[in-house]
Amino acid sequence: MAERVVLKGDSLTLKDFVRIARDKVAVEISDEAMERIEAGRRLVYEFMDSDIPVYGFNRGVGWNKDRKVVAKYYEEYNKNLIYAHCVGVKPEATEEVVRATLLARLSTFLVGCTGIQPEIVVLYKEMLNQNILPVIPERGSVGQGDITCLSHIGLAIMGEGEVNYRGARMKAEDAFKEAGLKPIVLGPKDGLAIVSSNALVTGTGALLVQDIEDLIDIADIIYALSMEGFKGNVSPLDESAYKVRPQRGQCHSAKKVRSYLEGSYLWLPNVTEALQDPLCFRGSCQVHGSVRDALEFVKEYLLLQLNTSEDNPCMLLEEKRMIPCSNYEITTLALGFEMLGLALSHLSKNSCYRTIKLSNPYFTGLSRFLTPADTSVIAFGTIQKTFTSLDTENRHLSNPVTADYFSLAGDIEDHASNGTIIVQKTAKIVDNIRYILGIEALHAVQAIDLRRADRLGRGTKAAYEVIRNEIPFLDRDRNLSIDIQRSYEIIKSGEILKAVTMLSKGSNQ
Structure with missing residues (x-):
């Protein structure tokens, strides 16, 4: 039997989340979780015979919270709620983002606080396992529940929206027929349960966390490689300095960089003339460590978001109550991602400054712009414009937006997270x-080539070989856009990280 992850509503890890969303690992729902879903649905039907007003159930939502919903119109009301919230705009979410979004909401369904009908929960599971992916626009959410985007999942499960299935875009109803599934007839509480969730930000965020974890490891490797090209002073990597200031993130990066440079010529006596290198080299482990520290903060609250209720109203099964609340509020998580953006902007600029220094003979003792021939090859004379332009964009993107929101829905919804x-x-x-x-x-x-450094570290040698297998020494001027793209793809694919990690594992066996 193919590998499957059992979802329980309280124990989904980020590792399993990424495997399901990206690697299409199948999911199952635990018996205990389904029992909670079924018990919640029974409680919904008990409330149908009650005059107790419940938001989004027998009353409207937003400004219409004072409008009564009569039981015989539950299907019509919930369908209209889906239609009215379908206001998202392009671009459309990628396949992995849609899978992540479905998974994030499925996980919070299983906490058992929605009252949604069990058939919808099972359909979310089947859409993941059979890769039936609703077309979801990515823009339009203010981050107080991604209602304008998730409503398009509601269209699909009613058989009225569009999905991507088996390489083709088609009507959801047609995809369900091919897959042996049936569209859902909505009932009480279903519409709000589908749309009132932060599943888009949570799902996309979980994938992003994995990307940043890989990126910071790669940044440590590239920094170590630059140290060898720069002939940098390794004293700032001394373990003793970190023992008297044990800040977790920077200690972690410094340990990794020391391991990558194990056996490097940089550790030989009297190699480096400079007493202290520029800050972009001297303090890189500290800057990278700040990204790691921010990442740990985000991971804590992201896991909380994935494994707890985000529902309003919140169904309390044991107390047999359904209460209005603010469990949809994700300001802490939003602030965490803002912090990550700021930390990454520091990493970005640090990398740019290291690259600028590598082109400067005053610091390296090598040729200007790392040319192999001063009078006939320009080499990296213009490339600085490219990476500094990208860094400028990063500085702009790191500006916070979480405090920029409007008061909406008749001044009822006067807070948002973006x-x-x-x-x-x-x-x-x-x-x-x-x-x-x-x-x-x-x-x-x-x-490194110009310096004729033939004694590289264990990790940096592996990274050097991955790059040089794809991109030859710059012996004459050529179209550097091609080299830039190749190097980007090496970074994005994780080839360097894989090569260095495999080497590290081999040395530990």
Whole structure:
């Protein structure tokens, strides 16, 4: 039987989340979780015979919270709620983002606080396992529940929206027929349960966290490689300095960089003339460590978001109550991603400054712009414009947007987090940094070759070989856009990280 992850509503890890969303690992729902869903549905039907007003159930939503919903119109009301919230705009979410969004909401369904009908929960599971992916626009959410985007999932499960299935875009109803599934007839509480969730920001954020974890490891490797090209002073890596200031993130990065440089010529006596290198070299582990520290903060609250209720109203099964609340509020998570963007902007600029220094003979003792021939080859004379332009974009993207919102819905909804915008702009920063680190890597290996350094560290040697297998020494001027793109793809694919990690595992066996 193929590998499956059992979802319980309280124990989904980020590792399993990424495997399901990206690698299409199948999911199952635990018996206990389904029992909670069924018990919640029974409680919904008990409330149908009650005059107790419940938001989004027998009363409207938003400004219409005072409008009564009569039981015989539950299907019509819930369908209209889906239609009315379908106001998202392009671009459309990628396949992995849609899978992540479905998974994020499925996980919070299983906490058992929605009252949604069990058939919808099962359909979410089947859409993941059979890769039936609703077409979801990514923009339009203010991050107080991604209602304008998730409503398009509601269209699909009613058989009225569009999905991508088996490589084709088609009507959801047709895809369900091919897959042996049936569209859902909505009932009480279903519409609000589908749309009132932060699943888009949570799902996209979980994927982004994995990307940043990989990126910071790669940044440590590229920094170590640049140290060898720069002939940098390794004293700031001394373990004793970190023992008297044990800040977790920077200690982690410094340990990794020391391991990558194990056996390097940099550790030989009297190699480095400089008493202290520029701050962009001297303090890189500290800057990278700040990204790691911010990442740990985000991971804590992201896991909380994935494994707890985000529903309003919140169904309390044991107390047999359904209460209005603010469990949809994700300001802490939004602020965490804002912090990550700011930390990444520091990493971005640090990389740019290292690259600039590598081109400067005053610091390196090598040729200007790392040219192999001063009078006939320009080499990296113009490339600085590219990576500094990307860094400028990163600085702009790192500006906070979470405090920029309007009071909406008749002044009832007067707070928002802009979570989806924050995650999307942070993802753009990450992608820009892949280019920036790629360009730094080009400079690092060029400097190593010009320096004729033949004693590299265990990790840096592996990274050097991955780059040089794809991009030859710059012996004459050529179209550097091609080299930049190749280096970006090496960074994005994780080839360097895989090569260095495999080497590290081999040395520990």
